[in-house]
Amino acid sequence: MKKLLLIFLLVVALVGCTPANGSSSNKSKDGSDDNFPSKSIEVVVGYGPGGASDTIARTVATAASKYLPNDQSFVIKNIPGGAGIIGTSEVHNADPNGYKIGFSPSGPLTILPHMGEASYSLDSLGAVIKLASIPQMLHVKKESPWDNFEEWVEYVQNNPGDFTYSTPGVGGEQHLAMEALNEVLGITTVNVPYNSGGESSVALIGGEVDGSVVFPGTVASDDAKILFSFSGSKEGYDDVPTLKDLGIDVASNVYGGIIAPKEVPQDRIAIIHDAFQKALEDPEVIEKLEGLGYPITYGDSESFQSELESDYKQAGDLLRKLGLVQ
């Protein structure tokens, strides 16, 4: 008897609830009401609470709720996993009624679709509004011999393959930004990957690597100095030269914004866009984001979409050159 029960349980465990993740699509009748929004709008964040994406999304979405018609609000839903792919897939697979949208940094949209695990492509998602930048900069230790870009370039040109820099991962935005520069300058630098921006910056402060390409907010230390920014524009960091300022035609922007399933009706996209746009002008939002080092960089649906598309191409070319994808 008990043997039977055991076998039964083992079998149930293995095959029992198969259709659990099957077609549980709960198509709501929201498609037809023209009083959008008539309920709260879910904003999917593909990372856990407390990270950069969550912080930006939560800060702006909280304020944006004030500007949403019908007293409705945005609700953040964290769906972490797969380096952001799982949250983005959730948005991709959502009913295109505007009640489930997402916040995503550029990486899951411009880099990860090249890698093969993502079930979506950039074409199958619609850009709604660009919200903020997460600028990446080359940091070196305060006592390092390089005080500016020129001195650093001179060193790496004379010592190819000697300069090591830490990044949060191979094939990430930071790695690709440096590789793009290597390509233009004809230099060789060595990427040493870590699990996070925080770990990368500690590797720099501890002297394990010579430099670090990270967002300056993660380097919570006075022991580092910034040589230059990989961004295309100053974005509020007035003291830091961009590569363009230095006469080099390379830029790698990292930024985040709101995305939605492709087929969401245009008028609904406009309502969501307008609420977020007003939030970006909210003094509280400005103070908080800039205090944490995230420059507000508004972009409307079209410009956000075309920026994503051109960055998608740039990332694809680089990844192929590096042999990270075929």
Next chain:
Amino acid sequence: MEIFNFDILSLFTLTNIIAIFAGVFIGLFIGALPGLGASIAIALLLPITYSMTPLASILMLLAIYQAGEYGGSISAVTIGIPGTPSAVVTTLDGNALAKKSYPGKALGYSLAASTIGGLVGGLVLLFLTVPLGKFALKLSAPEYFLIGILGLIAVASLSSKDITKSMISVVLGLMAGTIGIDLLSGVSRFTFGRPELMEGLSIVVLVIGLFAFSEIFSMVNKNLNTKYITDTKGLKTKVTLQEFRKVLKPTFIGSIMGSIIGIMPGLGAGASSWLSYATAKRFSKDPQSFGKGNPEGIAAPESANNATVGSALVPLLSLGIPGSPTIAIIMGAFIIHGIQPGPKVFATEANLVYGIFYGFLIITVVMYLIGRLVTPLFARALAFPNSKITPIVMVLSIVGVFATHLQYIQIWIMLGIGVMCYFLKEFDFSLPSMLLAFVLSPIIEENLRRALLLSEGSYSIFFTRAYSVVIILLILAIVVNMVFSLIKAKRVQRTSIPRPIS
């Protein structure tokens, strides 16, 4: 000194007190439920704390973390299923002692050791954050690799029963740890094209599959009507001072080791509880009884995992990086309030930092008080027959896995692991060794390859750094010691066999 200028009384506001009590209660409760650990509780409650003051919200989350680490031992002791990954070791002696009809005693040892460990971690945090933060910076890839190896040796030295089988467990664990994106090449390994596996097997899924489900299957296979306890006298959570004096040494070992390992980012409470268990066994007068209900085997890991909580805050506050995955979630509470943790917070947010330091000590005391009150209720779990325990544990485990990941596939993975591990368990393979190997696998692999990347392929990086050499010597000493005691044991065996007279 800033530390002593802080007005401790300013901590005792109504919101802070409520936050601490609520946090301790939630942590104890959720930690005690098999399958649900402190990190889930913190992740779920983090958004709620956004509307609180920074100090109250961080104290509440720390209270959950601290009490959760103790709470994890409750189910480990009572039903042999660890509530948190770091309570895995506690099941060995805790559950054994409980089955001898002393669940209350076992929990009493755990609570006392947890409290002392927590206080030591808190004192380390209070007095040594700045110097220890600087020390942690000196350790880099080669040292992390060697510490990982040290951890594996600790497993090997523990499982003396069947070396071949425990080696197989270790290899299985190491292999499970390679699933996911390879950090150093960006290539996906064993993910079968599933994005859910890109970040590797989840520790929560593994712990629940490994311990909760395999245990459920064996409970079902044995007599479902078994009650472990028929005599309710054993439920009293009381340990006399005299009894506690006997476990003072392992508690001390656990507290110190837990504090040291906590400051090294990425190693975590799981590794610290193991290493201190192995160390306590080595220094024990009675190592033979480890695994059979020796209170020392409870005190060492439980003091270690609570000491790790406090010291895992050290790298967060001194360097701006979280010392454990759970602290990484708590870091979010700082950031959402517009505070970037790091050395600058000592200047900009001194009141917050010292509030956390002293608040942490208060949390530990509150944990002891609430623990004394609540634990006997949990200990009664053993008075239920297994037919009631199994369905409850099963539902909680599935809910826990789903709440952590919101992905159905994770439940499937957990069930698959559960079935596989049921058979491993039946064939006497060591599941705890498998888990520790899984935890250590990425630490060992990533840091070995990173060290070689930094040294351009030269192995000399492991011999030319002072800290590395110290760890290598330690490893050698342990290995030599092990080999000697093995030879000795063999010799004793040989001489004790009567020779046939020719």
